[in-house]
Structures are given as C-alpha cells and as structure tokens.
Amino acid sequence: MCRWLAYSGSPVLLDTVLYRPEHSLINQAIRSRMGVEPTNGDGFGIGWYSGNGDGTPAVFRDIGPAWSDRNLRELAAHVSSHLFFAHVRASTGSAIQQTNCHPFRHGRWLWMHNGAIGDFQRLQRDLCMAVDPALFPSIEGSTDSEVMFYLAVTFGLDQDVPAAVARMAGLVERLGKEHGVAEPLQMTVAVSDGERVWAFRYSSHGKSRSLFYSSRAETVRHLYPELDYLAEVSDDTRIVVSEPLGDLPGVWNELPEGSYAVIPSGPHTDYEPFVPEL
Amino acid sequence: MCRWLAYSGSPVLLDTVLYRPEHSLINQAIRSRMGVEPTNGDGFGIGWYSGNGDGTPAVFRDIGPAWSDRNLRELAAHVSSHLFFAHVRASTGSAIQQTNCHPFRHGRWLWMHNGAIGDFQRLQRDLCMAVDPALFPSIEGSTDSEVMFYLAVTFGLDQDVPAAVARMAGLVERLGKEHGVAEPLQMTVAVSDGERVWAFRYSSHGKSRSLFYSSRAETVRHLYPELDYLAEVSDDTRIVVSEPLGDLPGVWNELPEGSYAVIPSGPHTDYEPFVPEL
Amino acid sequence: MCRWLAYSGSPVLLDTVLYRPEHSLINQAIRSRMGVEPTNGDGFGIGWYSGNGDGTPAVFRDIGPAWSDRNLRELAAHVSSHLFFAHVRASTGSAIQQTNCHPFRHGRWLWMHNGAIGDFQRLQRDLCMAVDPALFPSIEGSTDSEVMFYLAVTFGLDQDVPAAVARMAGLVERLGKEHGVAEPLQMTVAVSDGERVWAFRYSSHGKSRSLFYSSRAETVRHLYPELDYLAEVSDDTRIVVSEPLGDLPGVWNELPEGSYAVIPSGPHTDYEPFVPEL
C-alpha cells in the first residue's frame, strides 16, 4: 500500500535522496521491509518546488515501476530542489493510471498518502459529494487518496492544514461508522505548500503504516562526524519517509500514532497530537 | 473527437474490418476526413463478444495511437467475433488513460461515443449524482462518455435501450439549459448487449458528428457481384461507422440527425426517430 | 531473471493456466519462490497458436508488470489455445521495451528464455555476427535471449531443434571461453513450432534456473481423482513451467540439468540428455 518520502531543506539533486541511500525509496519499491505489500510497482510520482514564478510545483508521474524508469533516473540526476515529494504505489484495487499516482497537486499544494479508506466503494459517493462542488471536476482519478486531498482543500487547507486534515479524517470516520465500516481510515499523509511539509500518521484502529522522520542535521552530524555530505546541509534539513533510508542508529525516529509533524519544525517540539474532528 | 465502428453479423477476423478497408478505422485514426480533429491518437479500444460462457464481452484498451499498436494488430489477426466495437480517441481534455478509452463495459453491455457534453465540467457533478448510487463506484474514468453510459444504465438500459438513452439525453439537455450551456449534447453512440447493436445520432443543435451504416449485404452483392468476400456473409451483416470504409457508391448510408438504428434490423426500416425525453 | 510457462494439449482458456492456479505464473511475477529475483515486473508476453491459416502464432507483449495488466487478463479470459507460451520478465540490464519481452517469434516459431549469457556485452557483437546475415535485421531488441533464438534459427531450427540449440549453446560457450567468461551460458529455454514444445535446461556450471514439467494427465488423474477439471483433458496434455503451479505431490517433476523434454512426448521417456555442440 505504497511508500513515500518528503524532503525539505538545502537544495539537493533529487537522486541524492531518491537513489543513493542504502534502503532508498526506489529500493523500497522493489522490496519494502515494513510495507503491507513488499512490492510497490503500480506507478510512481515525484513533485518538486523549483522556485519558478508562481509557486506551483512540478509533478512527474508514470504508471510503470519506479525501479526501472529511466526518465525518473534522468530527472533525479539533473533536477535540484529544496522541497520535494516522492511516492511509489501499490494499488489497493483502483486502476493503474497517471491520475491515480501520487503526489496529487492543487495550486501550490502537494499531497500523498499511504493507507486506505476502508470499504471505499461504499463511502465514495458520499465523500465525493462532500467535496466543494467547484472542486469536483478537479478529481481526475479514482483513488481514496485523491478524494481525501480534495476534502482537505474543501475544509480549509489554505488556512489551517492540521484543522483541515482533522475535519477530513473526522468526516471519513463518521461516514464509515454510519455505513458500518470497521476501520474507516488508515493514513500516513504528507502535504506541502512549498514552504512547509506536514506529515500525519493516524488510523482508526491505531495501527498505521510505518512513518519516520530524520533527526536534525546537527544531531546527525554529532553522531556521525564522518558523514561529510552532511557538513553542508542546513540544520533544519529533514526527511520524512515510510521506512528509514538506512540503518544508522539515532538518525531515524518513528512518528507516533495519532500525531503530525511540521518541517521545518520549531526548536522545542518535533510533533503534535492529531485527532480527527468529531 | 473520436471515430468508431460497430460490426454485427457473420463471425469474421477483426482485422478484416479494422485494418483491410481502404479507409479503415485505423486509417481514420491517422487521418480522418470527416472528424472534428483529423488525428485520433489519444488511445483506442476494442470490445468483442466471443461466445464464452456468461455473455460478457472482452475489452482491450490502450493509451497509444491505434495505428502503431502491435498488440492490436496481433489480436485483430487472430480473434474472430460476430459482434464487436472499435474506437479511436481524440481527447476533449480529459486524461489519456485506459479508463478513458472506449468502449466502456458494464455486465454484458458495451458503449462508445463520439461527441461531447457541452461545458461538461459545469454539469459533471450533477450528472454523476444522477447515476444510481450503486453504480457510482463503477465510474472509473473522467469522460462525459462514461457518465452518459452509466446514466443510460441507471435509466433502464436493460429494459429498453432507446428509452434509456432518450432519458439520459433529456437529462443532459435539461441540466444544460439550467446552466446556460448553449449546446449541451453532441452524440453518436453505439451500445450493444451482444445480440443487437443500437446506433444513435443526435445533437442539441442538429449538427452531429458523421455516422454511416452499411447497406444490407444482399444489396451490396447485387451492386458489386465481383466482391467475392461478400458471398459468405449473412444477409443481416451490417457495419455502423463514423466514416465510410471505402468509396463504393450505394454501400454507405448516412444515419440522419435525430435517429437511431438497430442491427440486425427489421425488414422494413433501417432507422427510427430519436428524441430526448423532456 | 524471468519465469515462464509452456502449455500443450487440449484447448483451454489461457486464464485457466495463467491465473487460476495457486502459484500461477502471474503470482510468480509478483513473488517467485525459486527465481533469482523474487519480482519479475519488467514486462511480460504471451504467444498462442490459434489454428488460423498459416500457422503463425499471435504474440502479445507489454512493458508493465503482468500482475496489473488488464488487457492480459481480458485476453486470457476470452482466448483459448491448444499450445501457448507465457513469460514474465526480470531484466538483466537491457531496456524495458516490447521488443525485449518474450516470447520471440519468427515465422511459426516461438522462443522464450530464463537465464543469461555471461558478460553478454563482451560477446554480443560476435554472436550477432554469427547470425545469418539475412536474419540480422530481424533482431529487434537488445537481449541475449533474442540473439540466442536467431542463432538457433541460423543453425537449423527448422530441421532439427535439439541440434540447432546444441550448436547455439556450443557457440556461446566457445566464444565465452575465448573471452575468458567464467560462466557463458545459463538457460532454460522453450521453443515451439505450434505442434510440439521443446524445453531445455542447461548451464555452463550446472546450476540452471528451476524448471518443472507436469506428469501425464492420466497419472495426475490417478493420484487426484477429485480434480474434476482433469477429466476432460487429453492424456498428453502437459505443462512446462519455471516453478510448480501448486503443491500437490506427484504432479510436478524437475527437468534435470543438462536435458531437454519434448511435448507431446513419446510413451517411454520424458526427457533426453542435452550437451552443447563442441
């Protein structure tokens, strides 16, 4: 059911993060260790903010497995960004098509998701109807993930991200309860406006897919002074990812169930509690 | 805005009809003569009834241009059918993906369309809401064509095809009028249950895309006794197609505006009037 | 490094063999048990003899993973054949493209391969030069598998299949030795002319990829009288496949190293020794 990665910090070539690590996202596509499905070969996508004019990120999505896509490799080797998303997909039933690959984009917003809405086919119509009618035609695919995004936009993503996501989660759980769905919502979600990244981890039954965030760069530098490449990244450079990119102790921290993190983060706290709006 | 072909009659290899004629559907994909767009390279699809078990037709759709698709050529050279649909797509804006290629299938029904719902984005939500809620999750793509299909299913395609299509057309025109859309509906449509083919030609402003049906095989045999291959086809073998497959006089007849034809047809009449249900 | 299946016997719908078994070839694409790579998602292909006119088989190949390909599923549910090949690919480096998917076809011949020519890039030019110059332009892709095929055609596949394959293997090993390649050849290969299937298992170092053939239908019926579907298949119906399709004891037999089998087989022997021609 997918694996994803969000990066925010000093501009880097995408492949530094996407391809080079020992257990890179590309490797997680072939053989994930913590995912529900070991293989995530039903498409992929990247979104990146390039600093061009109007703040709209670029999105590159395709339907083949990420591990064999030459164009992705080329792009990653030649494109730099200070903030980017990457996602590899394992379909939970919906069609294999570009419009069902993450990240989804709306204006300056990017969104990606790992998880599922339980019994989505039963809730789909009501959820689509709860999307702002003006946004309904923007739903291009058939995934639960995309509908969740447009619900969050409808509920005020532009004004308050955690509140909008909490309202969306609350609606999904309410509707699920009405329809007798045992576990309406499973989600790790990342959303960004090009300046910050919000990462959420929540599930109705408290057993969300895995999600980790990196320690602050200064912390990692102290632990591993021999890692030269870290010498140049800003202190607030952070990665949030479904599975740790490597095995060095102290580098990766699990985002707890029912919480969300914001990057760049404040000095005192890495995450806050997340509760769906009742 | 697409070209299509429907065949009903003696079983033939698909390529006899799809590839060999002088102005075959494949050629109409590269260079149509009567279409709004000369090139229809945004995907293609075929559906065929194979006589297997439960009457469900097979569907083969892909997103590349039909003229260069090797798999289509292979299939056509090895698959025979007594009733099949073929469609080449020119997108009117929606994504290039298999789920947006025609024909669409639901149970034993196939459906394909050339034309458009005017200002579809404005009407899309209301039209989707008019689809039977139980069918809503069956809408896999983002075309107006597919929504028209599920509306027709909702309105009783199983019981009375022309009535169901008339109700669907009536709804589209009513909604269009409410929203101030000048020309809500343009359509040539083919629909089949594996036994008969219904072909419709109607537009709000009376200027539909081109549509032709072949004369009865016996008629063509009289006109052109030298066409040996016709010696073996049944008398009720008919083809309905966006543009004539060749230039022999007397073989192709235009289906008039505001009418529909049924194949196999009765002995006295080739078509009936079609009026949207008010 | 790929998994494949060859079927010969009573005509069946392809999906009976491709999709329904517990450890079907489609499942072997997602998660093989005995393959070098657990995942074979770099394309797939099927070839089938349909009894049409000139004996040329149909070939359907595509570059996505087999497990998510809708068109493959459709075809398999509607196409029957008495003799067909199916292959799922794990690339050993060459590009992901239809012309690198198996089976390869030349005239009435089909060919598929699991394994590799060691250090192929070093031997490629000499091997291509050994192909009959008239056949050189027929090499459409960049795999070692395809070159092995055209070498076998060059060496008299039309006259004597085992001899032609032995000559091809002998050339590969000779060239490999000249170039100091430690293990020039690893192969399980299937080849057919539409009437018989030859399956080879040989490697320079005696450690070939896995390959199994099914017991005679009568044998399986005796062992498992409850398997109704076997009541109707001919006694000489056989399957050769990289990994057993299920776990019933007595149904699957390993084809030994350095041997080849022919289906339908004679009454006394299932396989013969195979030795590259020196």
Next chain:
Amino acid sequence: MCRWLAYSGSPVLLDTVLYRPEHSLINQAIRSRMGVEPTNGDGFGIGWYSGNGDGTPAVFRDIGPAWSDRNLRELAAHVSSHLFFAHVRASTGSAIQQTNCHPFRHGRWLWMHNGAIGDFQRLQRDLCMAVDPALFPSIEGSTDSEVMFYLAVTFGLDQDVPAAVARMAGLVERLGKEHGVAEPLQMTVAVSDGERVWAFRYSSHGKSRSLFYSSRAETVRHLYPELDYLAEVSDDTRIVVSEPLGDLPGVWNELPEGSYAVIPSGPHTDYEPFVPEL
C-alpha cells in the same frame, strides 16, 4: 519522418521554445506543414544540458505522442537550459520504444535525425559492423539514426564533428551504391557536445527534409522591436528547427542543401558546405 529543434543561447524555460510559439514543435507533431508525414506521434524526446558536474546531458524520451504528454509539459515548465534538443518521431518502420526515440546520447554528445537510410535493412548489418566494436553494445535500439550516430562517434566525433559526419555519410553512400540502393541517405542532423550545436542538411538526391535556422537575435530585434522577450536574449542565441516556429518574415532562414551550420556561429558566415567523404 520526424521534426526536431535545437536551441543554443541564453538559458530559457524549455516551454518558451517548445510550447509557446505559434507553430511550435509540439504543434508540428500534430500537424506539420513541411514534413513527409503530417503527424509525428510515434514518440518524442528532449535532451538538455543542465550545467551539472560532468557535462552529461539529461535525456527524457517516451513513446506516446508529444502533444498529450503531461510529463513533458511539466518538465518544460520547470526546467531551464542554455542548450537543448527536442524531437518528435514518425517511425519509418522500426519499433515504437524509448530506445528508438531521439535524441540519442553518448557521453556528453546528443544526436538527432530526420530522414532515413535507404533500404536500411539491407545495409544494417554492414553498418553495424563498421561501428567500433567497443561501441557495438551501446546501440540500444533499431533505428538507422542511432547507427549513424555511433558511426560518427567511431569516425572521430570527439575530434572533428563535420569530418566525422562526412565520413559516416560517405560510408552510407558507398555501401548503398554497392547494394544498388537508389538513395542511400537522407538527413537533417543535429549534434552537440553541450557547447556548440552542429546542424547538417544533406541527401543523396539533393532533396532533404526541411531545415531552418533563426537569424541572429540582434537582427530579429531590429526587424521586430515590439517583441519584448527578445530584449534579454544574448546576441548569439539561435534556434535550428525543421519548420519555422512562426511566420514573421526575416526571422527564419533555410539551411541550404549540402551544408552545415555551427551555433554559436562566427561573425561572417552562417554555414559551410557539406560533402560526404568519398
């Protein structure tokens, strides 16, 4: 038989040149005015030099029509370059696959071609054999264009581009003559090392595909002072393209038969004669 564009000069977003002009390369893909085929929908590719480390250009190629490719549009809107190639393909028979799309790349070199080697299948083996054996495995596709490239590399592209291309053309014509091919070579070719672009126009019978180069930016500014966007481009900014991107008189100049141009060019001359090496 393809259309292409090469840009060299001030860094620009690719879409400024690829999408915005009235008769852009993307429009030439749908409906070329001067091409042999009006439609060039058999794949596309771009190559761009990004100023990253080792001078190797990035290449992005895909098999669908350029006009509907979302990823191409995204890239073009977010990637800038001072030197880039773009090509839209109409296949002359070889397979539709990424490895048959232009531009081709070898080290820091990019190459693209419009035209054909006459009766290529007859000459293909000899031409491939003339490629440096060490380069033979680099030939990934099955086009004449790619073989021409590797012949030019073999003949010293690194040292002297026009001489290497002249040697390649000479070999093709000599071989063609030996095999009785009436018109062995038709070419417009662009090649670059990231610093300069060489554009060639030559055919055995003197009837090459169309090719144009833009006047110097200062010239265009004098002619059309109202074109603000030109105010900022360097004086040596030039475009070479199969068909003019627009209709303003004085902007586009035909590259004569049997000549080649270098960009940036010297002050006195735009092009030099080109003659295959006998």
